[in-house]
Amino acid sequence: MRTDGNCCMIQLTVDFGQKISICASAADQNLNFAQPPTTIQCWVPQACVGMQAECLRFGAMVPDAGPKIGVVGIGSYLPPRRVTNEDIERCVNTTAQWIVSRTGIKERRYVSPDTCTSDLAAWAAADAIDDAKLGPSDIGLTVLGTSTPDWILPATSCHVQTKLGLPTAPAFDVSAVCSGFIYSLAVAHSMFNLCCPNSHALVIGADTFSKLLDFEDRTSSVFFGDGAGAVVLGKVPAGYGILATELMASGALHDIIKVPAGGLHLPASTDTLSGRQHYFRMDGKAVWKYVTTTIPKLVPAVLAKAKLEAADIDLFIFHQANRVMVDYCATQLGIDTARLHYTVEKYGNTAAASIPVTLHDAIRQGRVQRGSHLVLVTVGGGMTAAATVMRWY
Ligand SMILES: CC(C)(COP(=O)(O)OP(=O)(O)OC[C@H]1O[C@@H](n2cnc3c(N)ncnc32)[C@H](O)[C@@H]1OP(=O)(O)O)[C@@H](O)C(=O)NCCC(=O)NCCS
Secondary structure, eight states: OOEEETTTEEEEOOOOEEEEEEEEETOOOOEEESSSEEEEEEEEEEGGGHHHHHHHHHHHTTTOOOOOOEEEEEEEEEOOOOEEHHHHHHSSOOOHHHHHHHHHOEEEEEOOTOOHHHHHHHHHHHHHHTTTTGGGGGGEEEEEOOOSSSSSOOHHHHHHHHHTTSOOOOOEOOGGGGHHHHHHHHHHHHHHHHHHSSSEEEEEEEEEGGGTTTTTTHHHHHHOOOEEEEEEEEOTTOOOOOOOOOEEEEGGGGGGGEOOOOSSSOOOHHHHTTTTTTSSSOOOHHHHHHHHHHHHHHHHHHHHHHHHOOOOSSEEEESSHHHHHHHHHHHHHOOOOOGBBOOOHOOBBBBGGGGHHHHHHHHHTOOTTTTTTEEEEEEETTTTTEEEEOOOO
């Protein structure tokens, strides 16, 4: 704002379709712009100069003019081996009917024994780099969300870096179980200007839960499949890209999703092996309770941060944990499930891969266009939860 004699001038840059209202006592007008991006200058009476604070607060609601960070390429990889509920029925004490009615899952994909998380991650990442029309030398940061790493150490992302021939730029893993992708996205977003202001960041969610499942435990083994999804982050024009993110963790509930042994808290021993303690364990009821109380609060919080409402969102990408639970959360939020995209029926719960795999699937089905507003939301072990709002470029 600058003042000039009896008047002051405010200059705002507004983006496509954005409606702005200038406070009636400052200037009696409502403006609705249909063309991108427009600069308006309006003179308001000197008497309103005392309202600078209000005007400045209003000005802060207008998108910055500078470029933003958003997705410029996306890829995914699902292993070819299909495992149907009937296949599961043959090795687990369950029925295909129970699985589909309680989870909505019909089949999932499993890796072959010689395939690791780094393989899935590298294949999905190569797809994303290709989609962005870039090469390995354009990547200045790699963040991999996974809870099924190739080794306890070093980071699986470093193995991915080698497989893809990426430069010696930072690469590390983020452990947030099924929230791993959105956590990684938030980390890469916040580190972008530090690590790669003139290049791009690679963000991957990849997991091979099939190698962690105990087929003697019917309460957890029926849910999961393997997969990987990846995005390339880069500069996008103002008004596009990542608009807001919310992250949270409730460590008091760390026990309800876990692999009890194999870490340094309980290293491998003959007892841990005979006690089957190296397998994934989940308290399904406690997870249901956490998810169905957290997501209905998290989505409004991230929307408020983005200054949007649920009605402004074109598509919701929920973590594909369980269709029954996702639909329950959508109902709690008052969102028509027609505005959700699902892959749980064909891929099951692919943990950290679930969000980018489902987003990529939605794009391939033509459900996302330039300018679409998207909400990505997830919950994972920890317990952790994360949501982000983006405007697709
Ligand atoms: C797992 C879940 C479907 C179980 O539903 P629930 O109403 O809590 O059911 P219960 O745990 O009381 O189990 C109900 C019955 O189904 C049985 N059951 C559990 N898993 C079964 C399976 N795969 N096949 C057949 N029966 C099964 C239980 O043994 C129990 O039998 P019982 O009544 O004879 O004891 C539900 O809690 C859930 O969806 N939780 C969220 C899990 C999730 O999405 N995890 C991933 C998060 S990242």
